[in-house]
Amino acid sequence: MSERFDFTIHARDGKARSGTIRMQRGDIRTPAFMPVGTAATVKAMKPETVRKTGADIILGNTYHLMLRPGAERVAKLGGLHKFMNWHRPILTDSGGYQVMSLSDLRKLTEKGVEFRSHIDGSKHMLTPERSMEIQRLLGSDIVMAFDECPRADRPRDEIATSMEMSMRWAKRSRDGFDAGGDHAERAALFGIQQGALDEDLRKISAEKLTEVGFDGYAIGGLAVGEGQEAMFATLDFAPGQLPEDRPRYLMGVGKPDDLVGAVERGVDMFDCVLPSRSGRNGQAFTWNGPLNLRNARFAEDQEPLDSRCSCDTCGIYSRAYLHHLVKSQEILGAMLMTEHNIAFYQQLMQAVRDAIGDGRFATFADDFRCDYLGADT
Structure with a gap:
C-alpha cells in the first residue's frame, strides 16, 4: 500500500x-x-x-x-x-x-x-x-x-x-x-x-x-x-x-x-449541500422519506424524527419539539436537524456498504426505494 x-x-x-x-x-x-x-x-x-x-x-x-x-x-x-x-x-x-x-x-x-x-x-x-x-x-x-x-x-x-x-x-x-x-x-x-x-x-x-x-x-x-x-x-x-x-x-x-x-x-x-441546507430549512430525511417539520401535524407528535435512526437528535428530541424550534427559527433547530440529516446520510452509506458486502444490494436498493419513495420503483 x-x-x-x-x-x-x-x-x-x-x-x-x-x-x-x-x-x-x-x-x-x-x-x-x-x-x-x-x-x-x-x-x-x-x-x-x-x-x-x-x-x-x-x-x-x-x-x-x-x-x-x-x-x-x-x-x-x-x-x-x-x-x-x-x-x-x-x-x-x-x-x-x-x-x-x-x-x-x-x-x-x-x-x-x-x-x-x-x-x-x-x-x-x-x-x-x-x-x-x-x-x-x-x-x-x-x-x-x-x-x-x-x-x-x-x-x-x-x-x-x-x-x-x-x-x-x-x-x-x-x-x-x-x-x-x-x-x-x-x-x-x-x-x-x-x-x-x-x-x-x-x-x-x-x-x-x-x-x-x-x-x-x-x-x-x-x-x-x-x-x-x-x-x-x-x-x-x-x-x-x-x-x-x-x-x-x-x-x-x-x-x-x-x-x-x-x-x-x-x-x-x-x-x-442538501442534507445540511435542508436541515436548516426544516426538512428531515428519514428511511420513510423526507419530513417537513414546519407542518402543523407535528406540533404534538411525540415520536422521534426516525425510529430507525441512531443519532442524538432522534434519541432525545421529539418531532413536536423540533417543530417548535423550526417554527420559532431557533438556532438549535438548525443544529439538531442538520445533525440528524448528516447522520442519516452516513447511516445510509453504511447500510449500502453492508448490503454490497453481503451480496444483497439489489434487494436492499428495491426495499429502500419502496420505503423512501412510497412505491416500488
Missing part, C-alpha cells in the same frame, strides 16, 4: 462496489458521502459532531476559501485541518463550478477565468495552476483538477469545445500539482470527466484523463438541472468509461435515492 493513496475494492455486487481509500490522515470507507464544509465549516455543526455521525471525509470549497479568509492566511495559520479542527481527510473542489456559475461576473479564456468576487467586487484570476496552488496552501488531501462545467442544455459543439479545454486544463492541473513538492507526496489528485449527457464526448474525456493519469476520477457536469432520469441514463455508461481500479466520484449529488441509484451504477463517492 502506498502511504500517500491506496484504493482497495473489498466487494462487488453487480456494478456496485465497496472498498477503502487509505490516506495518511485516515481511511475513507466507500461508497462514501462527504458533508460539504464550504467555508471551513459544515453549517450548524461542530467538526467533532460531524465525525460522530460517521463521516470519514469532508469537502472544502476553494472558491469561497480563496476569497475569505484567503488561502495564504489559512496556510499561515497552519492549514485547513488545524484551522477548523478537522484532522481527517479533506477534499477540496477546484473552484471551477462556483466561478462558472458567475456568468455575469467572469471572463473565460484558455488561460483560465477572470472574475469579480461576489463579496466585494475585487478582481481575481483563477487558472489550473493557481487552483493547484490554493489547494496546496489549504493542505487538501484530495485535490480536484480545474475544469469548466457547462450546462447540459448547451449545444453539443459548445459542450465539446468546453470538454476539450477542460482536458487541457486537466493536464495543466496535473503538472501544477506535481510541482507542489511535499504536498504532492502526501495528497492525491482527481481528474474530472466532462461531456454533459453525451456518451461519445464522455468517452473521449475519460480517455484523455486516463492518458494524463489521476489517483481518482470524478464525473462532473451532472446534477445541474438535467433531472434524475437523464442523470441515471448518463451514469449507465459514464462510470464504466473510467479506470476500474480507481475511485469514481459523482460531484454534487444528491438526494438519498440519487445516491442509491448511482451506487447501483458503479459510483464510490458523493458530496452535496
Whole structure:
C-alpha cells in the first residue's frame, strides 16, 4: 500500500462496489458521502459532531476559501485541518463550478477565468495552476483538477469545445500539482470527466484523463438541472468509461435515492449541500422519506424524527419539539436537524456498504426505494 493513496475494492455486487481509500490522515470507507464544509465549516455543526455521525471525509470549497479568509492566511495559520479542527481527510473542489456559475461576473479564456468576487467586487484570476496552488496552501488531501462545467442544455459543439479545454486544463492541473513538492507526496489528485449527457464526448474525456493519469476520477457536469432520469441514463455508461481500479466520484449529488441509484451504477463517492441546507430549512430525511417539520401535524407528535435512526437528535428530541424550534427559527433547530440529516446520510452509506458486502444490494436498493419513495420503483 502506498502511504500517500491506496484504493482497495473489498466487494462487488453487480456494478456496485465497496472498498477503502487509505490516506495518511485516515481511511475513507466507500461508497462514501462527504458533508460539504464550504467555508471551513459544515453549517450548524461542530467538526467533532460531524465525525460522530460517521463521516470519514469532508469537502472544502476553494472558491469561497480563496476569497475569505484567503488561502495564504489559512496556510499561515497552519492549514485547513488545524484551522477548523478537522484532522481527517479533506477534499477540496477546484473552484471551477462556483466561478462558472458567475456568468455575469467572469471572463473565460484558455488561460483560465477572470472574475469579480461576489463579496466585494475585487478582481481575481483563477487558472489550473493557481487552483493547484490554493489547494496546496489549504493542505487538501484530495485535490480536484480545474475544469469548466457547462450546462447540459448547451449545444453539443459548445459542450465539446468546453470538454476539450477542460482536458487541457486537466493536464495543466496535473503538472501544477506535481510541482507542489511535499504536498504532492502526501495528497492525491482527481481528474474530472466532462461531456454533459453525451456518451461519445464522455468517452473521449475519460480517455484523455486516463492518458494524463489521476489517483481518482470524478464525473462532473451532472446534477445541474438535467433531472434524475437523464442523470441515471448518463451514469449507465459514464462510470464504466473510467479506470476500474480507481475511485469514481459523482460531484454534487444528491438526494438519498440519487445516491442509491448511482451506487447501483458503479459510483464510490458523493458530496452535496442538501442534507445540511435542508436541515436548516426544516426538512428531515428519514428511511420513510423526507419530513417537513414546519407542518402543523407535528406540533404534538411525540415520536422521534426516525425510529430507525441512531443519532442524538432522534434519541432525545421529539418531532413536536423540533417543530417548535423550526417554527420559532431557533438556532438549535438548525443544529439538531442538520445533525440528524448528516447522520442519516452516513447511516445510509453504511447500510449500502453492508448490503454490497453481503451480496444483497439489489434487494436492499428495491426495499429502500419502496420505503423512501412510497412505491416500488
